[in-house]
Amino acid sequence: xxxxxxxxxxxxxxxKSTKPQALLDxxxxxxxxLKALGRRMRSESELRRLMQAKVERESTGxxxxxxxxxxxxxxxxxxxxxxxxxxxxxxxxxxxxxxxxVRQVLGQKGVATKIVDEVLEARYAxxxxxxxxxxxxxxxxxxxPENEKETARVMRRLVTAGFSTGVIYKILRQWDVPDEALxxxxxxxxxxxxx
Numbered sequence: 001x002x003x004x005x006x007x008x009x010x011x012x013x014x015x016k017s018t019k020p021q022a023l024l025d026x027x028x029x030x031x032x033x034l035k036a037l038g039r040r041m042r043s044e045s046e047l048r049r050l051m052q053a054k055v056e057r058e059s060t061g062x063x064x065x066x067x068x069x070x071x072x073x074x075x076x077x078x079x080x081x082x083x084x085x086x087x088x089x090x091x092x093x094x095x096x097x098x099x100x101x102v103r104q105v106l107g108q109k110g111v112a113t114k115i116v117d118e119v120l121e122a123r124y125a126x127x128x129x130x131x132x133x134x135x136x137x138x139x140x141x142x143x144x145p146e147n148e149k150e151t152a153r154v155m156r157r158l159v160t161a162g163f164s165t166g167v168i169y170k171i172l173r174q175w176d177v178p179d180e181a182l183x184x185x186x187x188x189x190x191x192x193x194x195x
Contacts, residue, residue: 044078045111046109080115088102096132098167130167130170154172
C-alpha cells in the first residue's frame with residue numbers, strides 16, 4: 001500500500017483526525033462558548049449542544065456547561081429573548097419570511113414556546129402579511145404562474161416561506177389563477193412539509 005492509501009485509511013472523512021478530542025475545563029469551555037457566540041448569535045439550546053461535545057458526559061460536564069451558561073447570561077451575552085427578536089427581525093426584513101416559518105425555525109433552535117409567541121406577536125402584529133408575501137415573491141423573482149405546475153410551485157414556495165393559505169389564495173386570485181389550480185392548495189396545506 002502506498003503513502004496516499006495509508007493516509008486515506010487513517011483519515012477517512014476529509015482529513016479529520018481520529019484521535020480522541022481533549023475535554024475542556026470550565027475556563028476553556030467558557031472561551032469556546034465566547035468564540036462560538038462571536039461567530040454568530042445562538043440560542044441557549046444551540047450553545048448547550050455545541051458545548052456537550054467538549055466536556056465529559058457525567059454530571060461534571062453538565063455542571064461545567066451550567067456554570068458557563070450562567071456566566072454568559074449574567075454578562076448579557078446569552079439571552080433567548082434577544083436572540084428570538086433579532087432572528088425574527090432579520091428574517092422578516094431581509095428574507096421576507098412569514099410568521100409560521102420563523103416560529104418553526106425558532107422552535108428547532110430550542111427557543112421556549114412562550115418566548116417565541118411573545119416575540120412573534122410583537123413583531124408581526126402591525127405587519128401586512130399579504131404585502132410581506134408579495135415582497136417575498138419579488139425578492140425571489142417569482143412571477144405570475146402561467147400554468148398549473150407553476151401555480152403549484154408558487155404555492156409551495158409561499159407555504160414554505162411561512163405564509164397563511166388565506167394570503168396565498170388572495171395573491172393567486174389577484175393574479176387570475178384558475179380555481180382548479182387553487183384547489184391543489186388544499187392538498188398542499190395538509191402535507192407535513194407545509195408545517
